[in-house]
Amino acid sequence: MSRLLFILIMGVLFMGVFSTSATSISANEIKNKDRQQTITIAHRGASGYAPENTMAAFEKSVDMKAEMFELDVQMSKDGKLVVIHDTTVDRTTNGSGQVGDFTYKELQQLDAGGWFSKEFAGEKIPTLGEVLDQFKGRSGILIELKSPSLYPGIEQKVADALVSRNLHKPENEKIIVQSFDHESMKKFHSILPSVPVGVLLGYSENGVSNEQLAEFSAYADYFNPNKAMITKDLVERIHEYDMKTHPYTVRDRESANFLLETGVDGIITDFPDYVDPHKG
Structure with a gap:
């Protein structure tokens, strides 16, 4: 040769x-063109390390490099959007009674951090506006409307809070609004369709049908169930209906690892470092 x-x-x-x-x-x-890394969403802020739904917890979330944090919104007696999970103040403050029975000024007099540890004594119940102003551009925010049926008009008020800060434009900020109250989410979507909506679902032994997913996808961008419902098959089905999924609430590393393996889009967790060991 x-x-x-x-x-x-x-x-x-x-x-x-x-x-x-x-x-x-x-x-x-x-194959991997549209695949994105699973994001970490700090549940009520980094609530494993600071009192939930306080500025301290949200700051900790940012410090721990979580891409987003979740918070809960209700309304005071005088119509202020306040950030607190329970419909009463009993568990997370030194007060007692229904959130909606307090004026904003009265809520501000409560200690929302001392129950967690002395280090956080004096933390206040923040307003949604304060959180948006403090963290826009610094973190994505997942806003849950808590028991919206107790607060007529809360959907419009939240929409107004976002629009007034120019946070209703998807290209500007990462904002998602979600609720267990699906009728509330339909209403919010009709008011402000530019802001992504999430549907929350508690654990159900019957799972979720394709018919339900199709119904949710008509107005929602996210289907966020209890983590115990998640399987690879369910994640694939959610994606087939052009939705993403951020299951809740992870409080141990094993659950975080399992969810990562199933290909979920985000993980809602009290401990951001459980999702990514490099966080924290």
């Missing part, structure tokens, strides 16, 4: 291998 013929043969073989490799890479790139 002449030297020239040998070079030509080797060149053809090399080009074949390169072409096959390039084709393989291209296929993988196409």
Whole structure:
């Protein structure tokens, strides 16, 4: 075999291998084109490390590099949007009674941090506006409307709070509004369709049907169930209906690892470092 013929043969073989490799890479790139890394969502802020739904918990979430934090919104007696989970103040403050029976000024007099530890004594119940002003541009925010049926008009008030801060434009900020009250989410979507909506669902032994997913997808961008419902099959079905999923609430590393394996889009957790060991 002449030297020239040998070079030509080797060149053809090399080009074949390169072409096959390039084709393989291209296929993988196409396969993973729309796949994004699972994001960490700090539940009521980094509530494993600071009192839930306080500025301290939200600051801790940012410090721990969570991409988003979740919070709960209700209304005071005089119509202020306040950030607190329970419909009473008993568990997370030194007060007692229904949130909606307190004026904003009265709520401000309560200690929302001392129950967690002395270090956080004096933390206040923040307003939604204060949180948006403090953290816009610094963190994504997942806003849950808590028991909205108790607070007529809360959907419009939350929409107004977002619009007044130019946070209703998806290209500006990462804002999602969610609730267990699906009628409330339909209403919010009709008021402010530019802001993504999430549907929350508690654990159900019957799971969720394709009919339900189709109904949710008509107005929601996210289906966020109890983590105990999540399987790879359910995640794939959610994606088939062009929704994403952020299951709740992770409080141990095993659950975080399992959810990561199923391909969920986000994980709502009290401990941001359980989702990513590099956080924190």
